[in-house]
Amino acid sequence: MPSVLIVGCGVFGLSTARDLSRRGYSVVALDAYEPPSPWSAANDFNKIIRAEYTDLIYSKMAVEAIHQWRDDPDLKGLYNECGRIMVTPMDHVGRQEFEKKGISNLRKLNEGLKIKYLKGNDALAEICPELGHNSLGPEQEFKFNPESGLGHAGNSLKTMYLKCKQLGVKFVFGDAGRFTGLEKKNGKVYARAANGQLYTADQLLICCGANTGKCMDLKQQQSATALYVAHIKLTPEEYSKYKDIPILFDSDMGYFFPPDPATRVIKIALPGIGASNLVADPHGSDKEISLPRYHNANPSDTMPKYGYDQVVKLLAKYCPDLAYHMPFNAKTCWIGDTADSHFIIDQVPGYENTFVATGDSGHGYKFLPNIGKYIVARLENTLDPELKNAWKWRAGAIFDPFSIDWRVAKDFPDLKDVDWWIEQKPKL
Ligand SMILES: Cc1cc2nc3c(=O)[nH]c(=O)nc-3n(C[C@H](O)[C@H](O)[C@H](O)COP(=O)(O)OP(=O)(O)OC[C@H]3O[C@@H](n4cnc5c(N)ncnc54)[C@H](O)[C@@H]3O)c2cc1C
Numbered sequence: 001m002p003s004v005l006i007v008g009c010g011v012f013g014l015s016t017a018r019d020l021s022r023r024g025y026s027v028v029a030l031d032a033y034e035p036p037s038p039w040s041a042a043n044d045f046n047k048i049i050r051a052e053y054t055d056l057i058y059s060k061m062a063v064e065a066i067h068q069w070r071d072d073p074d075l076k077g078l079y080n081e082c083g084r085i086m087v088t089p090m091d092h093v094g095r096q097e098f099e100k101k102g103i104s105n106l107r108k109l110n111e112g113l114k115i116k117y118l119k120g121n122d123a124l125a126e127i128c129p130e131l132g133h134n135s136l137g138p139e140q141e142f143k144f145n146p147e148s149g150l151g152h153a154g155n156s157l158k159t160m161y162l163k164c165k166q167l168g169v170k171f172v173f174g175d176a177g178r179f180t181g182l183e184k185k186n187g188k189v190y191a192r193a194a195n196g197q198l199y200t201a202d203q204l205l206i207c208c209g210a211n212t213g214k215c216m217d218l219k220q221q222q223s224a225t226a227l228y229v230a231h232i233k234l235t236p237e238e239y240s241k242y243k244d245i246p247i248l249f250d251s252d253m254g255y256f257f258p259p260d261p262a263t264r265v266i267k268i269a270l271p272g273i274g275a276s277n278l279v280a281d282p283h284g285s286d287k288e289i290s291l292p293r294y295h296n297a298n299p300s301d302t303m304p305k306y307g308y309d310q311v312v313k314l315l316a317k318y319c320p321d322l323a324y325h326m327p328f329n330a331k332t333c334w335i336g337d338t339a340d341s342h343f344i345i346d347q348v349p350g351y352e353n354t355f356v357a358t359g360d361s362g363h364g365y366k367f368l369p370n371i372g373k374y375i376v377a378r379l380e381n382t383l384d385p386e387l388k389n390a391w392k393w394r395a396g397a398i399f400d401p402f403s404i405d406w407r408v409a410k411d412f413p414d415l416k417d418v419d420w421w422i423e424q425k426p427k428l
Helices: 011-022 056-071 093-108 120-127 153-166 209-215 236-242 305-318 371-379 385-390
Strands: 003-007 026-030 047-049 084-087 116-119 141-145 149-151 170-172 179-185 188-193 203-206 223-233 247-250 254-256 265-275 278-280 288-290 328-337 344-347 354-358
Touching (some): 011 026, 011 371, 056 093, 056 149, 179 203, 179 209, 209 223, 209 328, 209 354, 223 288, 223 305, 247 305, 265 305, 344 371, 354 371
Parallel strands (some): 003 026, 026 170, 084 247, 203 354
Antiparallel strands (some): 047 149, 084 141, 179 188, 223 265, 247 254, 254 265, 278 288
């Protein structure tokens, strides 16, 4: 069996490493950090796993993924089918359409049959008594899908990594694993690491998430987007009250998860207020491109001051008894956006046997169980033509945050213009 070098051990890299090694390939995988890497968009308490998509190709893949989240013994204990409440203001036409189409796609697949269409604060209190003091208002419609859930994100990366090790994947981390670029030598392509070491294999797969565009020239087709998360820690009494709530997704304000069982921490995400980090293109074009500025090296990149106001308003709207909590560990996380939210899974033009799997566009985590299968199919040139076309290399297709209806970007400044919230440390 041929050998494959995987660069980047996040969701796409680990899922592929598992599938390749199961099929008997010899796999070496590089990363700057041991999983879960602080640079991975998925290194977090939890992420949403849902199957509502406007594009049937992702609906089918997400349904397949959810079945695996439920049943795959490798992922045991990492999925909680807690359900998801979706609240979208009636004037968010794009997001409303996204949800409507997403549900109708599911129904075409004979799925999503338990989704309920509901209206008003009393109905919300009935579905979720813990949110009984919500101020949704009597006219606001919402949906409840009991067949969505959350993945224990960082833990699942770690579990996949250990599984891959068990299957024989060889890992290299640190400077010897930190990819700095592709190099051609005597007709072969090599991945260069920060310590100068060169790696090659029969096939190379680069999947460095939002950072892929830093390490290699993606011809402007991916743009790193900063998204913000913050956390609150519940008291034991609050934890007992809120531990079984569904995910509450308010597309106007943000969303929060049930508290993490190990730490009693609720993660709150603010997807509507992304940002770019525009820098000179390291690959020499005359354009600026957005690249990640990772939180571990920039701890003051927390969230904008108005992000803090948003967190307080979100809690006050749905669970006012928690709105007194001071958020902590607010941080900037990075996704790799594309113009059409499709992934980029294709051969790199001009580099023989070299592929990229990137452009996650903020919706890739749920596919941890199965994206590897599709990436392997691309490497083996057996990928379904519809998927191959959707994920093809799209040089110059420029991301515009305001044209992605399903994400509802309200504001999209550059990091240099962000007025950062400063975490209040408790007085000793
Ligand atoms: C705030 C937030 C919320 C999200 N919510 C959801 C959600 O609810 N549901 C969902 O499905 N998805 C969600 N996502 C998206 C999901 O996390 C990503 O789609 C997914 O992590 C992308 O996988 P990836 O493998 O492409 O990149 P990543 O998981 O980011 O992994 C990239 C890997 O490459 C490594 N790397 C980077 N540069 C180098 C280098 N130079 N050398 C070596 N290694 C390198 C990193 O260390 C990392 O391990 C969310 C993302 C964010 C940021």
